[in-house]
Amino acid sequence: MAEFKNSGEEMKNFKGVWVFCEQRQGELQSTVLELVSEGRKLADDLGVELAGLLLGDNVEGLAKEIGAYGADKVILCDDPSLKDYTTDAYADVICDVVMEKKPEIVLIGATNIGRDLGPRCAARLHTGLTADCTHLDVDTNKYVEFLKANSTLDVDQMVAAGRIKMDDRNLKMTRPAFGGHLMATIICPRFRPQMSTVRPGVLKKGEYDEAKANAVVVEKVAVKTGDIKTQVVEVVKEAKQLVDLIGADVVVSVGRGISKDVEKGIKLAEELAEVLGGVVGGSRVAIDSGWLTADHQVGQTGKTVHPKLYIALGISGAIQHKAGMQDSECIIAVNKTEGAPIFDVADYGICGDLFKVVPMMIETIKAAKAAK
């Protein structure tokens, strides 16, 4: 176990922003491009270079894409032993190259792989790691603006009292805690690199820039992996199984409003759920009428859900139903009846016919996702 204490004076030697460029089967994960775009801003604010750190087997071809979104260079660790992700091999290679080249910031996507790799590396490098960040700043002016827009804190008073120092160049890593009920900004002032895993889908991907793609510098690094104690037997890709309602990020529920054409109503809900990566739920009416099986029921006698997004289609919003979904982060209600109680808990309400509105929603969301 290599112990690497890097505090104190030595910190000044750490320069540059790095993004770990996760690839699976030779394909970059979409979150990498979000991180590179964000990393570009951080690197510009610091006046330093942005590098993508790419590990894999025969993956040099990915460098251009990383460059196109803003990386000045790609540090390439290409070796057959890095074909599939293993904690041992990846952590060995990354820690070696970090110790040698000393980046100031390392960003990793908070995927299942990133969340396995990040803490292993941070522990070996003896540095701090902030998990699942949703907002990053180095420039304090920008951070203060962010706080003003997104918190109830008296920011001006904090600045006046010296609690926020305007010349602070540490990476300010903001993340939700306690199931999103509290936000915390974390810093790592005494150790380098400052490491952060970042929640996929939160940061904005920039534009593909052909000129930058062609300008990217590829720096090959010799790879030395130590003793690899884990062996990948197989990697299986599978279509998403039916997710349990409680664990789902998106729930699209139907109620009495689909009675006009039950089959079509359920099909629309399924399509909308599929586009959003969610599952279908239903009110008690939908279950009692036999339109959906009991495991789809949301409400007091069904399941209590708190997804990121809950879409209520043709549900009036009886108190028994609301009890099961009102803590959802965002609620959209589509209902023909103006003044239906569901609109009291909805963030966004559309008063109209779901059979007309939902097909438009499906197409528009599809188009918006494709554009992302």
Next chain:
Amino acid sequence: MKVIVCVKQVPDTSGKVAVKPDGTLDRASMAAIINPDDKNAIEAALTLKDQTGCKVIVVTMGPPPAEGMLREILAMGADEAVLVSGREFGGSDTFATSQILAAAVNKIGVESDDIVMCGRQAIDGDTAQVGPQIAEKLGIPQITYVADLKVEGTEVTCKRMLEDGYMTIKTQTPCLLTAIKELNTPRYMSVGGIFDCYSKPMTVFDFNALKDDPLIELDTIGLKGSPTNIFASFTPPQKGQGEMLEGADQKTVDVLVDKLLAKHII
């Protein structure tokens, strides 16, 4: 063979979360529970015990009342419990926490056919870092997101979940695994277990008990030994009154989708 399970007592964040006026969490008004993923780790250990007769030792770091949680786990069937508790350990981030837990696991002793288990993540911090950091500090391999587990002698085969599928991974003991809820359904305490849990061994490791471990130095544990610090904490702005969108045509839908995009909901 033995299985050492690291568990955490957490406030139940699935119900209403109480926040004090100053923006910090009001833990006193919330129920304290065994972290859900840790329960799956406990169940996995107890299943191995049912199959092989191995010993199950459960470890937690926390204030003295965490003993109650340890008794619960003894009542589920664990053999021994260790409470790591001391003022010096307070304020630890994940790095410092894993230093302390790794030292505690070292003191219990990891032999060649042992397994260390953790939950994937705790619901209060949501970092998923402590497991891998313990593995690193113990110098043993790790497999996270374990959804299925087979142990044959010293060979451990796991199904490790990815977002779009899974990997099958093989490793050797000693190793560290982190459990997710797909792994199993945790058992309840048994009535006999509740009777017996007060006669099972319960050890307390304080700072003095662990201070000889090379991982434990005053500048590598607790608040002082934590590389990360909280710079600010705040509650997100309260949810405002909902918004009725005019009309029910394509324009309305465009407005809605733009709003969802702007808020990163889709």
